[in-house]
Every structure is written in structure tokens, then in C-alpha cells.
Amino acid sequence: MKVAKFFWVVLYMGLWSACNNKPPQTLGELFPETVPLNERRECLISEDSLGQVEGIVCDEENLVVFDTRSNQCFTLFDQQSGRQIGRFGNIGQGPLEILFGSSAYLAKGCIVAYNDQSKTVMKYNLDSLRNGASDGAPVRLTKHQISDALISRLIPMNDSVFVAGGIYKSHYQHLIFDSNSQVLDYAINVYNAADSSFNVDTRFLSNQGYMAKHPVKNKFAYSVNFSSNLDFFEVSGNKIKLIKSLRLGDPVYESLVEAKEQLFMARPTKETIHGFIELCATPKYVYALYSDGKIFEAPRETKIVLVFDWNGKPVKKLLLDTNAFHIAVNEKEQSLFAVVKNEEGGFSIISYAL
Numbered sequence: 001m002k003v004a005k006f007f008w009v010v011l012y013m014g015l016w017s018a019c020n021n022k023p024p025q026t027l028g029e030l031f032p033e034t035v036p037l038n039e040r041r042e043c044l045i046s047e048d049s050l051g052q053v054e055g056i057v058c059d060e061e062n063l064v065v066f067d068t069r070s071n072q073c074f075t076l077f078d079q080q081s082g083r084q085i086g087r088f089g090n091i092g093q094g095p096l097e098i099l100f101g102s103s104a105y106l107a108k109g110c111i112v113a114y115n116d117q118s119k120t121v122m123k124y125n126l127d128s129l130r131n132g133a134s135d136g137a138p139v140r141l142t143k144h145q146i147s148d149a150l151i152s153r154l155i156p157m158n159d160s161v162f163v164a165g166g167i168y169k170s171h172y173q174h175l176i177f178d179s180n181s182q183v184l185d186y187a188i189n190v191y192n193a194a195d196s197s198f199n200v201d202t203r204f205l206s207n208q209g210y211m212a213k214h215p216v217k218n219k220f221a222y223s224v225n226f227s228s229n230l231d232f233f234e235v236s237g238n239k240i241k242l243i244k245s246l247r248l249g250d251p252v253y254e255s256l257v258e259a260k261e262q263l264f265m266a267r268p269t270k271e272t273i274h275g276f277i278e279l280c281a282t283p284k285y286v287y288a289l290y291s292d293g294k295i296f297e298a299p300r301e302t303k304i305v306l307v308f309d310w311n312g313k314p315v316k317k318l319l320l321d322t323n324a325f326h327i328a329v330n331e332k333e334q335s336l337f338a339v340v341k342n343e344e345g346g347f348s349i350i351s352y353a354l
Contacts, residue, residue, distance in 0.1 A: 027228045027248045027290070030314040031306065037320050041335060043351040044082025049075065053339045053347040055278065057106040058328040059215075062126055063337065064111055065349075066104060073102060074111060076129050076136075079330065086129040088136035089113060089122075096138045098122050105155045105213070111136070114154040119144050121154060121162065142179040149175060149183075150204035153211040157218055163235060165211045165222045167204040173222065173231065176238055187240035191229060191250045198266075202255040205266035212281035219243070219310050221286045223276035226268060226295065227251040230276060230288065232312040244312030249275065274300050282331035285309060287318075289327050301325050305336070320352065329354070 051067035063079045073089030090097045102115040111124045120143045124136030152166040160179040168175040168186045171193040175186040190207045209224040218235040228249030253266040274291040291302035305318040324338035334354040342348040
């Protein structure tokens with residue numbers, strides 16, 4: 001009798017343990033609801049004024065399109081009327097020029113562009129463009145020289161302090177530095193910090209991503225390309241503090257280092273997914289364009305927009321009625337802008353009611 005009771009206790013404990021050792025949730029399973037977006041609003045930006053669109057950002061007044069053409073990187077539109085105000089971001093190697101392929105962040109009344117090759121941070125005044133100034137009255141904020149740093153994305157906290165995502169000292173995802181290239185802090189291990197198959201270069205290539213900042217507070221989100229990994233952190237007193245780390249699917253790469261470390265690459269495989277495509281920040285939420293499609297089977301576009309609060313809590317999943325390449329959100333007007341392909345194969349910008 002005692003043996004039978006012992007057997008049932010052991011069996012119960014085994015079943016309880018099995019039920020409580022469930023496999024980790026996928027990213028999509030974290031969201032309590034899915035909300036279809038079907039109601040479109042009129043967007044007056046002409047298709048003829050768009051080139052090869054590589055991104056968009058907006059505030060309550062401006063919409064900036066990243067579409068490199070005619071030796072310039074960006075186009076400023078008035079968000080309400082759709083009027084093209086001007087082109088800016090001259091491409092070149094001069095003191096007030098940027099290289100092709102620069103990323104950009106929309107701060108209050110300005111665009112801050114960064115290029116990881118030239119290590120230059122350039123600021124453009126959007127109000128000056130509205131007033132007719134050529135090229136947005138560019139000002140170089142810094143040209144950093146930081147050893148052990150390979151930077152994918154950069155966002156200023158002000159004109160002299162910058163938060164960067166990429167890799168530092170071969171192990172850390174983020175660093176803060178000033179305009180004199182003095183490193184103020186660094187933190188948060190990259191996902192493959194302990195993987196010896198990656199050297200410093202392939203570790204950087206496998207940890208490039210997209211970064212967003214709260215419009216007012218010093219809170220940040222950083223997603224790693226081709227992954228389901230998203231970190232939320234804040235900066236206080238020039239110190240980085242992790243808020244929440246959602247690492248639900250590392251990118252799948254083969255680290256290749258050949259020819260006495262002169263040739264290296266982080267090569268995707270047939271199992272690599274698109275994952276997080278880009279992030280968009282508003283005062284209340286972080287909007288993330290996401291696809292679980294494999295990169296060799298599906299294009300880099302999606303109908304899925306994942307919404308998080310600034311504590312990293314999943315809020316809802318938005319489902320667009322067509323695939324989008326890029327997004328931007330005006331939270332005050334409850335509008336989501338999406339870059340899509342038109343019938344002729346060019347780009348259009350459409351608007352949804354949130």
C-alpha cells in the first residue's frame with residue numbers, strides 16, 4: 001500500500017514538472033490580441049515624388065522619406081498636405097556631407113544621420129528646410145574615433161552625448177560616448193558573446209540591428225536583424241540599465257573566417273528568418289515590423305506589426321491588409337504610415353487609422 005502511494009506521488013510530481021517545463025513561447029504567442037487594420041486614411045504624398053524608399057519617420061508635422069537619389073539621401077514632406085518641402089543630406093566626403101547608406105533618427109525638429117564607415121554624425125534642421133535653407137543647414141556633431149567599437153545604429157541624447165548599438169569590446173551590445181569620443185558606459189551582452197566561432201568582425205555583423213528612442217524620455221529599444229530578439233533599456237546619469245530582454249530567437253548565421261582572418265562573413269542559412277525588420281517609437285508604444293518568413297523563401301515585407309509598451313510588455317499584434325516594407329506612426333493623430341509597392345512596382349505611402 002505504501003509502495004502504491006509512493007508511486008502515485010512520484011507520477012503526480014512528474015506530470016506537474018512536465019506541465020511546468022513548457023518550451024519557451026514564440027514571439028507571436030506573447031500577444032493577448034490581434035487587431036486587423038483595414039480602415040485607410042487619405043495620404044497625399046505623390047508616388048511620383050518617391051524614389052527607392054529605404055525607410056520613413058514622422059512626428060506630428062513632418063514625414064521624412066529615406067530615398068537616396070540625385071546625390072541626396074532624404075526627402076521632407078508636410079505630413080498633412082503631402083507637399084514636398086525639400087531634399088537634403090548631400091552625399092560625399094566633404095565636411096558637411098554624408099556617405100551613401102547612412103541611417104537616420106528623427107529628433108525634435110531635426111534629423112540626425114550616422115554612417116558607420118565615416119563615423120560621422122550630422123544634424124539637419126527641418127524648420128530651416130521649411131524656410132528655404134539649402135540642405136537643411138547641416139552641422140557635424142562629431143566624427144568619433146573609438147577603438148573596440150563597431151556601431152550599427154546611433155541615437156543622440158543631445159548634441160554631445162550619443163547612445164549606440166552594435167558591439168563594443170567584442171561582447172557588449174551598447175555604449176554611450178560623448179563628442180570627444182570618450183566612452184561613458186557600456187552594457188548588455190550580445191547574444192553570441194560566448195560563442196568562440198565568432199570573431200569580433202562576424203560578431204558585429206551578426207548583431208547589427210535597429211534602434212528606437214522614446215520621443216521624450218531616455219528609453220531605448222534595440223532589435224537584432226534576422227532574429228526575434230528585442231531589448232529595452234534606459235539611460236540615467238549616463239549609465240545603461242536593462243529594462244527587459246526578449247530574446248526568443250537568435251539569428252541563424254554561419255560565422256566564416258578565412259585567409260588568416262582577412263576574409264570574414266556572417267552568412268545566413270536556409271533557416272534564417274527576417275525577424276524584426278524595423279522599429280518605430282511613440283510616447284506610448286514601440287511598433288515593430290516583424291516577419292517569421294525565411295529569407296530565401298519570402299521577401300523582406302510583412303503584414304505584421306507588433307506593439308510593445310516601454311517596459312517591454314507585449315500589448316497587441318496589428319495585422320495590415322497588405323504587406324509593408326517600412327512604417328511610421330503619428331500617435332497623436334492615431335495614424336500609421338506604411339511603405340508598400342504599387343501596381344506598377346514602384347513605392348507608395350498609405351495611411352491606416354489606428
